[in-house]
Amino acid sequence: MPNPKLQIIVLFQNLGEEKAYFARSPAPPLSGILLAALTPDLVDVEVLHEMVRPIDYSTEAEFIALSFMDFCAPHAYDVAARFRRLGKVVIAGGKYPSTFPEQVAPHVDCVVVGEAESVWGRVVEDLVSGRLASRYDAPPAPSLAGIPPPRYDLVESCYAVPIVTEATRGCPFGCTYCQLNIRPTPFRTRPIEDVIQDLRSTQGLSLPRRKLAMLYDNNFAGDMPYAKELLREIARLDLWGIGYQFSFNCLRDDEFLDLLVEAHCAMAFIGMESLNQPSLRSVRKGHNRVEEYRTQFDRLRERGILIFTGFMLALDEDTPDYYRTIPERLAEVDPSAVLISLSIPIPGTPFHAGLEHEGRIFDRDLSHYEGDHLVFTPRTVTPADVFRAFETINRRFYSWRSILRRWGRFTWAYVHRGAGHGKGLATRIVRSVMLSGILLQLSRFQRHHARHKVFGLPREIADR
Numbered sequence: 001m002p003n004p005k006l007q008i009i010v011l012f013q014n015l016g017e018e019k020a021y022f023a024r025s026p027a028p029p030l031s032g033i034l035l036a037a038l039t040p041d042l043v044d045v046e047v048l049h050e051m052v053r054p055i056d057y058s059t060e061a062e063f064i065a066l067s068f069m070d071f072c073a074p075h076a077y078d079v080a081a082r083f084r085r086l087g088k089v090v091i092a093g094g095k096y097p098s099t100f101p102e103q104v105a106p107h108v109d110c111v112v113v114g115e116a117e118s119v120w121g122r123v124v125e126d127l128v129s130g131r132l133a134s135r136y137d138a139p140p141a142p143s144l145a146g147i148p149p150p151r152y153d154l155v156e157s158c159y160a161v162p163i164v165t166e167a168t169r170g171c172p173f174g175c176t177y178c179q180l181n182i183r184p185t186p187f188r189t190r191p192i193e194d195v196i197q198d199l200r201s202t203q204g205l206s207l208p209r210r211k212l213a214m215l216y217d218n219n220f221a222g223d224m225p226y227a228k229e230l231l232r233e234i235a236r237l238d239l240w241g242i243g244y245q246f247s248f249n250c251l252r253d254d255e256f257l258d259l260l261v262e263a264h265c266a267m268a269f270i271g272m273e274s275l276n277q278p279s280l281r282s283v284r285k286g287h288n289r290v291e292e293y294r295t296q297f298d299r300l301r302e303r304g305i306l307i308f309t310g311f312m313l314a315l316d317e318d319t320p321d322y323y324r325t326i327p328e329r330l331a332e333v334d335p336s337a338v339l340i341s342l343s344i345p346i347p348g349t350p351f352h353a354g355l356e357h358e359g360r361i362f363d364r365d366l367s368h369y370e371g372d373h374l375v376f377t378p379r380t381v382t383p384a385d386v387f388r389a390f391e392t393i394n395r396r397f398y399s400w401r402s403i404l405r406r407w408g409r410f411t412w413a414y415v416h417r418g419a420g421h422g423k424g425l426a427t428r429i430v431r432s433v434m435l436s437g438i439l440l441q442l443s444r445f446q447r448h449h450a451r452h453k454v455f456g457l458p459r460e461i462a463d464r
Helices: 030-038 070-085 093-097 101-107 119-130 190-200 224-235 248-252 254-262 276-280 290-302 320-335 348-357 383-397 400-417 426-450
Strands: 007-008 043-047 064-068 089-094 110-113 135-137 162-163 212-215 243-247 263-272 304-314 335-341
Touching: 007 030, 007 304, 030 043, 030 064, 064 070, 070 089, 070 093, 070 101, 089 093, 089 119, 089 400, 093 101, 093 110, 101 383, 135 400, 162 190, 162 290, 190 243, 224 254, 243 426, 248 254, 248 263, 263 426, 290 304, 290 320, 290 335, 304 348, 304 383, 320 383, 335 383, 335 426, 400 426
Parallel strands: 007 043, 007 064, 064 089, 089 110, 110 135, 162 212, 212 243, 243 263, 263 304, 304 335
Antiparallel strands: none
16 A cells, blocks of 8 residues: 655745735755654655745645745644645644644644654654544653654755754843743754765755755854864865855854865844844843944955845834945945845744834734734834835845845855965855856745745825
C-alpha cells in the first residue's frame, strides 16, 4: 500500500486568496522544509509556500499541516475550514498557534505548541494510526542538538537561494515589539557540526543554488564566542555568499567583522528600526546608537557586505520634523536595502500591552498586523503623518535612480576602499559582480512590495 500524503503549507496571505500577493523573495521560510525533514517515512511529504504559489485544494494529500504567524491567522482559519470540508485532517503549528493555542484549536483538528523537533514524530505516528490528539506540547527551550538538515529538495524552483537554516534560537535583548518576548526562552546554540552539515546538504541542487545560503537566526551573534567559532568553520566551505542576521552591537567587534568576510558573508540583515534615538529607547532598543550607523555601515561596505535593514514608523517618540528628515538621513547612512514597516503591536508583546492599557488600539483585525496597516493611534504624530512618511520614503528610496546610486556607492567603496580586508583587486571585482546581482534582486523584491502591498491612508484613519 502507498504511504498517505502530508502536505505542509507555510501560509503568507493576509488579504484573502482573491487579493493574494506573491512575493519576489530570493529565499524561502525555514519552517516548512525543516518540518518536512522531521517527518517520519510513514507519509509522503510535500511543501507549499504560499509566498510564491496558491494553495491547491485539489491535492491528494489526506493530511494538511499549516504553519503561520499572527497576521495570517484569519486566513488560516478559512483555509483549515475549506480543507476540513473536503475531509482532510488539519494540523496547525508555528508562532501564532504556539502562543495562542486556545484561539486556534476550534478551527483545526490538532495544534502543535512549541518547537516541533521533540514531538513531531509522535504527531505523525498518531496521525497515520488514527490516534491523533487535539494538542501536543513540546517542552520549553529543548536542546537543539541532532536537528536534521532541512529538505532543500522540496523548495520551489523560483527561490534562488533554497539553502536556509539557523544556528541559534532566541535573542538576549528585550525589544518590546518583538514576538520573542511574549514567552521568552533562553538563547540557545546548535552544535557547530550540525550547522555545517546543513550547509553541505546540497545534493541535487544546481551549481548556483548550492553556493548561496541564508542563516535565519534572530541574532546570530547573541553568543559572540560561539558565532566566531562557527564563522571559522563556515570559512572552510566552498560557498559564494551567505546572508546573516544579527544585532547592531555586533558591528563594534572588529574580529567579528573580519570573520564575516572569511565566512563568505554577502549580506547582513540588521534591525536599524529608527534614526531617532528617543524612539529606539521607547522600545528598549538602546543597544542601537544612531550616531554609529554611518561608520558601521561604511565598515560593512568596505568589506563587500550588503546591508539589509529593518525600519519602523509610528514609534512613540517619532515627530513630524523627524519624518521630514528621514529620506536624507537614510541616504547619509546608506543601507543597501530597507524593509520599511509600520510598528506592529503583536498581541502578547509588551508593546501591545502598553497600547492596550492606554486605549490606543482601534483595529483588532489580525490580518492587518503585518506592518502595512496602521492599527493604533500614534502618540506624537497623526496617522496622516505616518502614511505620508511611509509612502514618501518607499517611493524615494526605491526609485530606480536611488537604487542605481546605492549600487554605485557600494561598488566603489568595496572595489576602491576594500583592499585592507584581505582580498585582492581581481577578487573584489569578481565578487562585486556577484554582489551587484544580489543587490538588484533584493531591491526588486523590496520595490515590488512597496509598489504592490503598501496601502494608502484609509478614510476612517484620515478622519482621526
